[in-house]
Amino acid sequence: MTTEDTQKPGDSYVQSFARGLAVIRAFDAARPEQTLTEVASATGLTRAGARRILLTLQTLGYVEADGRLFRLTPKILELGFAYLTSxxxxxxxxxxxxxxxxxxxxxxxxxxxxxxxxxxxxxxxxxxxxxxxxxxxxxxxxxxxxxxxxxxxxxxxxxxxxxxxxxxxxxxxxxxxxxxxxxxxxxxxxxxxxxxxxxxxxxxxxxxxxxxxxxxxxxxxxxxxxxxxxxxxxxxxxxxxxxxxxxxxxxxxxxxxxxxx
Structure with missing residues (x-):
């Protein structure tokens, strides 16, 4: 799914936030580790845009890097379990x-x-x-x-x-x-x-x-x-x-x- 797949509700749509979610969703069981190029391709983002989001997620602790490969961290579970426990x-x-x-x-x-x-x-x-x-x-x-x-x-x-x-x-x-x-x-x-x-x-x-x-x-x-x-x-x-x-x-x-x- 790319960031263009979602209907944008006018001025209330925060595109940068949507792109961040798209990067998170790009990781799954079939693709648990990806390079910057692969993330950009999966999300429809530019390499520069994907890099900024990945580095932001890394700073926040939701993504970690191993050489050229990026992967989600266990901290990402907090987002899902917040819904479950609610x-x-x-x-x-x-x-x-x-x-x-x-x-x-x-x-x-x-x-x-x-x-x-x-x-x-x-x-x-x-x-x-x-x-x-x-x-x-x-x-x-x-x-x-x-x-x-x-x-x-x-x-x-x-x-x-x-x-x-x-x-x-x-x-x-x-x-x-x-x-x-x-x-x-x-x-x-x-x-x-x-x-x-x-x-x-x-x-x-x-x-x-x-x-x-x-x-x-x-x-x-x-x-x-x-x-x-x-x-x-x-x-x-x-x-x-x-x-x-x-x-x-x-x-x-x-x-x-x-x-x-």
Whole structure:
């Protein structure tokens, strides 16, 4: 993503700040260390502009240099954890999810909605069932995940239409729902029943079931899921075995959030 990808809201847009964020985002698992030239290329900045930002981040302790290579430092985690710890359910949900995972012997996660994607904010893994590694901060498309559909079900019709229109909807597997009408009907069913199950729509062999976490006003603020392997469970078995414990865990977290205020 370059600094030109973001719509600039007139005079209130601070371009230098946006460029600094673009430099931070340029580092990821595939590119943990980069030269000045590589950072400039990834962000669309000039070498001089990228150098000034890197040296500023280095002075602030967010970047370190090893010869010609730059990398992020652990201090960068402070930025992400400031968001995590500000969420009312984050530290409340962790022990509940640990207990749930221990009870059912499957992985549990929690996520929030960020435009067209879900962002993992908690995860208690057991078996590795996906070809991708999921951790806090991982993103997946909302339209074809159980947590995503629970979170999308909280949107009104206009917001849902806009979110789906902005989504890059494609068939990840032969089971992925890509028809907009069918997808909206599925989300409407999730809204009515209060939970979602997804059967190998994101990845072959991956199944998941999700329930909402609500605030004291009853608004959905996050989703919690249980994921499993299709070789061990059918969708009906997941609903029969896991829906009750999952809903109880999500309700427990919701009640803790409500009591905290």
């Amino acid at each position: 969420m009312p359910f984050w530290n409340l949900a962790d022990p509940v999810m640990e207990q749930l995972s221990s009870q059912i012997h499957e992985s549990c996660s929690a996520a929030v909605l960020d435009r067209t994607e879900i962002v993992y904010v908690l995860r208690v893994p057991t078996h590795k069932i996906m070809t991708i590694n999921l951790s806090i901060g991982s993103r997946l498309p909302a339209y074809c995940t159980s947590m995503g559909r629970v979170l999308l079900s909280a949107l009104d019709d206009a917001a849902l239409d806009e979110t789906l229109a902005q989504s890059s909807i494609r068939a990840h597997t032969p089971r992925t729902i890509t028809d907009l009408g069918e997808l909206k009907a599925t989300i409407a069913q999730v809204r009515q029943q209060g939970w979602a199950v997804v059967d190998q729509e994101l990845e072959v062999g991956l199944m998941s079931i999700s329930a909402p976490i609500r605030n004291r006003r009853g608004q959905i603020i996050a989703a919690m899921n249980i994921s499993g392997n299709a070789q061990r469970h059918t969708a009906k078995q997941m609903v029969k075995e896991f829906l009750g414990p999952l809903q109880q865990a999500a309700q427990t977290v919701s009640e803790l959030v409500a009591r905290r205020g």
